[in-house]
Amino acid sequence: MHDDWCTAKDSQLCVLTERELNAVFEQTSDGVFVVDVRSRQGVEMPSRASDLEFNLISLNRVSRQMLSIDRIEIGCALSKVFPDSIENLIQEHCYRCWRQGKPTHCEVSWEQGDRTVTLLVSLSPITDPQHRVRQIVGLCQDTSERRRVLQEARLLQTITLAIAESPDFPAALNVALRKICDATEWDYGEAWVLSRQSTTLERSSAEYSRSDADRSFRQQHEGLTFPSEAGWFGQVWSAETIGDPSTAPPDSSLDLLRPASAIAHGFSVGLAMPLLIKGEVLGVLVFFIRNALHANRQKVSLVSAITVQLGVVLHHKKYHNIFNNAVAGIYQTTPDGRYTTVNPMLASIFGYGDPETFLVEAKDLAVERYVNPEERAAFLKQVREGRGSVRFETQVYRRDRSIVWIRETARLVVNGDATQAAIEGCIEDITQHKQAERQLHYRDALLDGTSRALQTLIAHSNRANTIPQALAIVGETTRVVRIGVVEYGDLTVYPPLTYLCYEWHRSEEVQRSTHETPPPQNQTDATFPLTPEYYSLLSKGQWIYETLDRAPDTVRQALEASDITQFWLLPIVIEDKNWGYLSLEASATEWLGSQESELSILQAIAASLGSAIQHQRTTEIVHYRAFHDLLTGLPNRLLFDEHLQAALARAKRNGETIAVCFLDLDRFKTINDTLGHAIGDQLLQQVSRRLCRCLRQCDLVARWGGDEFLLMLPQIRELQDAGKIARRLLNTLESPFQIDGHTLHTSTSIGIALYPTDGQDPEQLVKHADIALYRAKDAGRNNYQLYTDTINTGRSEEDAPTSEHLATLENLQQALERNEFVLYYQPQVDLDGEIVSWQAHLHWQHPTRGMLRPSQFLSLAEDNGLLVEIGQWALQTICQQIQAWQTLKLSPARISATLSACELQQPGLAGFLEKLFVTTEIEASQLELAIPETVAMEQTEDIRESVAQLQKIGVSIALDRFGTGEASLSSLPIFPLQTLKIHSSCVRDLEEDPYNAAAIAAIVAFGSVLNLRVVADGVETQAQFDRLRALKCPHFQGNWFGQPLSAEDATQRLRKDW
Template identity: 30%
Template sequence: MRLSLAHHSKVEDYTTSVSAFIRNWLQHREHILDSLLKNMEGMAYCCLVDAHWTMLFISDGCFDLTGYRPDELLHNGCTSFEELTLPEDRARIRNTVDDALSRRERFEIEYRIMTIDGQIRWVNERGTGIFNPQGQVEALEGFIQDITQRKLNEQALQEAERRYRNIFENSIEGIFQTSQDGQYINANPALARIYGYESPEELIQSLNNIAQQLYVQPESRQAFLTLMQLEDRVVNFESQIYRRDGSTIWISENARAVRNDAGKLLYFEGTVEDITERKSYNALIEYQATHDDLTGLPNRTLMQDRLLQAISYADRTASKLAVVFVDLDKFKDINDSMGHFIGDQLLIAMARRLESCIRDSDTVARPGGDEFVLLLSNIHGMDALSQTLQRVLALTSEPCSIEGKDFTVTSSIGISLYPDDGKTSETLLKNADTAMYKAKQEGKNNFQFYTRELNSILVERLEMEYQMRNALGHNEFHLHYQPKLNLRTQRITGVEALIRWHNPRQGLISPNRFIPIAEESSLIEQIGSWVLEKACMESIALSQLSGYDVPVSVNVSPRQFQQSNLVGNISRVLQETGLKPSLLELEITEGTLADTSPQFIKVLNDLKGLGIKLAIDDFGTGYSSLGYLKHFPIDNLKIDRSFVMGLESDTANQAILKAIVALGHNLGINLVAEGVETERQRDFLLSIGCDEMQGFLFSQPLPFDQAGKLLLAQDKLV
């Protein structure tokens, strides 16, 4: 089919247009290439493969890259490109290019150059060889680009990775990554050490079920996962875990959940710290805060908590609770005389004995001193409770061997019952203490249940103690003096100072009421000191009044005798009052002689060294230490009134008195009989050689003025 003239005309026009475009593009090709090269960040080049990489062509990007203009590098004008390259990179560059040319492949290499202003830049060079028809390389052409920033970024990343790896490898904390199903993905050496493995690899291979293999309590893993689900992290998650050898330690974990961009959980990562030492220390601190250091028993704090729990249990079960106060009799005497080590060992022994008397559900506590408290729960009858208390009495009274010596103490026990004797812990403890005080009054080594009458006794005791303190400051105490008489000459040989208390509200209070209370508190020391000073001053006054020396005897309580400064205090009083030491006699109760320690005997000798006299009071009622009298520097032995009363018809008392007098004379000790009230008593004592007497037969204790008048009526003492 013939084409129309119009169609032929269109084809010719198109062909003419394309030809014109090609001619135009060819004419401007060099301009276009120059424009492209100028707009590219980097330097295009063509160079010879010689020692200097002599440049035959360099694009304008040369200036931005090196600081040199292209004409300064062409044909090695100012310098060669070899000179711009850092010396330590040159051999590597040439080896890379030569290797690529030998295989007729493109090459790519990164190296450093130095710019005209001395800066070092990293560059990336990509190029290829230009070969002649004979296959020989004639030149190189390629493109060099500045990659300094990229290199710096890579170096920074590598440094960060190195630091992280260094931290990971050398951290003292364990670092881990674990899967959700309980397998270790990654672990550092510290974690391996904490868990007892030789290496992280061994740990990862060995532990494939964290919940069962690692945690002592498998539910700890579920608690870990629950926290992760709720918060995507755990903080200070503490748990006990097994080490490789089967031992257990405590750890603290801080971890987070790692998720991808879609929120899918990938793994957990975090740190582990061994807190076993801290846990042990905290446990020790908590134990020390709630337990007695010496015996390991619950202390007052824990006792209060246990008591509250026991009360709550008694309420729930409708049962009774017994609160038992146990006080060791005469413990203080042993502790003061034999030293605190013996006392401590005795307390430890008593604690173990008390523990053996009770059930596992009960409590033995030591709130302080020589007192123990038993909390006995679920009491349904008095028989079982009484058996327990009898067992306590029996065990505590058994001799305790310490350092080869036997020591014996007994116990006074007071009991209060919940809810009968109180509804609060404070009331129960107070009432048990009141009952214990009653047990002591009843002769010790027994137990007493609380009654309301006991409470009134305690109130009276506290009130009397308070009034005694006031009495010291208000001059309510006075001294009376009972003369001692020589049985042969019937003359006064001295006086015994006896304290009296005239209370403004109650009148005259018997020493039998207030002295025992003072003995149980520190008041006896203050009262004893007052009596000593007052007696010394009034002895001088009596001597001045009568015209001759009047010796005075002063009673010293066992508690006073245990004062470390007793000798010094007496020496001070003698100096301040001016009384001759030979006119002062200290009367010691027989029970004090139970202490035969070297320190006790030294105190006696030190007192004798002052020039004073020593007497044993109420002899025969306490220690019965006739065989030990030779150990003590005693001047006078005062025979207790119990041997004198009724001696007219009691042949046993007569025999005892004869033996005491005979032994005393054999030891060079003066004998004084107390409580002489009849002439027949006086005559019998005289007949067996007793030296002196005291008693109502001659005179009852007299106030200072009356004692002075009695002394004036006597002849001068022989």
């Protein structure tokens, strides 16, 4: 259309007179200019704009105004007319018009003062008869204002759309800054917003910068705030307009602010615009530019106009975001309660995906959605009465009919004429709060129940009764259906067999106590099926919480019938070993303990149950050990006396007869001395089992000590019944015993006393049975004898032991003179089996009874004052033996001897030894004196002084028989020791009793710390040696390494090893 207009205009120019042309030329509202077109000299075929000359022929008044030209010389080059910035662009379009021979158009802009001028230029060619372009007519239209308005509208539209897509208010500000800076060429923009209290301006996260270098400028203002009227931003805030021009530098041509920090950073112009929303300042937008020429009034006006519109958009955006993103449901209804507007959160609370669907489906919420419609009706009544904000809490149905707790607050909105306009309110989902509140009450109750359960476990010693009571308290508190305490059985099976020790059941009020014995092999009675996965977790000390829908099939099938939907499994650890687990099983409606917050409480319960069970088991073990012989497992004297006392009371009431039998194994000492204690112990165990097998259920057999046993035979009808049982016992022990490849033959002698004829109380019956036993031995052994007042010999019961005692004492007094004492030497070896020392053993070659061990005569010698003299003989003989080995250059020439209390207390012991060392020419360190643990514990002044003197002369001191319980590890540092000897009883029971293994390990470790030589005594088997070696014991003594040898045999042994 514009081209047609230009063509028509060209045709008119051809016929107009010069006068008419001038009139139109000067009066038109458009700028008009005419240029002459010629080729430059020497250019025959112009191919670019520079090959042509465009000279001005005419220029009207409007053109001069548009181009700000006062005077212009006709005939000058067109480049003199237009500003330099658009000169080339105009010439290029003139060349295009000349070359194409048809009109062309362009839009040009340039900065003119503090505004941007934009012209729409249309160029039309004038041709000669040969159709050659000789002149070009140009029409100019000033489109600056229209372009500014259009640019502003487009920019505002772009910003509005971008803000609408922004997720929040800071993001919307960020978009606005970027768009404004891009459109108006500002280099940097930032936003300052009001604080929450609206007292200061604070930096927001929104910013825009063309260069990363401008970030340092931003960092200079981090943390700054501006109160109203303080600083540049504060003045803009309070004035609600751009900054006061008076604060600009004197040389500024613009009334814009230029802070010193911005100037230092290279910015030349700054602009601060208040962001107004409904007449209220929301913040301040700040812009900076480096090129002052680009910051004209027109751009300032554009930014100002956009900022005003931006405030409106942001206001809508802000409150739209608040409405849509509120964490509470917001609604507006008609006065009669019909919903007109709801936000997404309210729709979500009621189970809808969007507000639109909610408004379509929601009819009468009070009836359809509120669990208690009457409460909602009463609530709305209070709201309509205009009582201000009204609040209440209630339960509502969601779209899927699930129930949630809500807190609703509403107020009445009235019109200017006081009529009801609407009801506005908000709804919060407080389900989690209610659950937390309920959970808190549950946790408090659980803590209280746990405390009471623990008090029950601690306050009562009878754990068999208190554990079920504690489980009942826990069960009532946790509201579970069932609690089980389950112990692992056979650990060789994976997962191990289990059996139920204790159980509490709510509905049946079942409380089961511990089984006397585990269930049969390969069977389990635990109600909860233990899967390999569960056992793996429990064995690692991990707890398990599971709901039935996630449980393995075997568990689900086992529990579905019981209405169990969830359960806890917590490991029970006793003495650092996986003992079992605690199971708590619940239905969906009863139990609240599905949170890990209850874990610590439940773990405390499991740990306390473990401690209680451990205490119970320990008590049982202690009680068992107190009343049983550890080697054979038979009742000991205490338990035998207790049962015998009760049996005598029954027999007295019922007029019954009871037989008490005293048994002694024949030739046991010979077997024990010859083959060692290990063989002797096994023989005692097999004898015990045979005795038990041939007795009635009502009979009782006990080990009295050594190779002696006591039997109680109640309900004896006739005297012959006791004899029959005795003969059965004799027969059962006549069969040989097979032990470690040895075929052993032994027999027994039995003495029998009867109630009531031979005694009325346990002490008298046992005494008379013992006397009858002596008579059986005197009768040739392997027989039984009934007690009578005088048996065969005619000696009274008082005389028999006394005569034997006097005969032994008489022989003992003559033993030294007759040279009947003999020393035997048992080697002490290291881990490699090398002999490191010898232990001296004193024996008595009795003229009629044969070789007697120290236990058979030393007590008698001590009681009659003979032990010191015998001991001096032994020490002298030992020193002489050391001298003999030393002369033969045999090693080790070192011997240990045990001293009694009376020997240690003897004055002059150290002096006696000093003389011996001189006469035998040996070193004091070659003699080691062992002090029994019981003697060392006495710590009398005489003993302490004697030990100190022995140490002073260089004698080594050993603590003998350690581990019997008399001395503790903590007391060792007070003794001046060099050697610690572990008692043989600890070694003998090493494999059966784990407590002995722990004790030996502690002794070895403690000895290492104190730099003591530790020797384990009584090593009889390879198994004992292997176990001691594993416990890091360094030295050993016992029949496994060599029985006590005579001096000659010991010498031969040294020669052989040497």
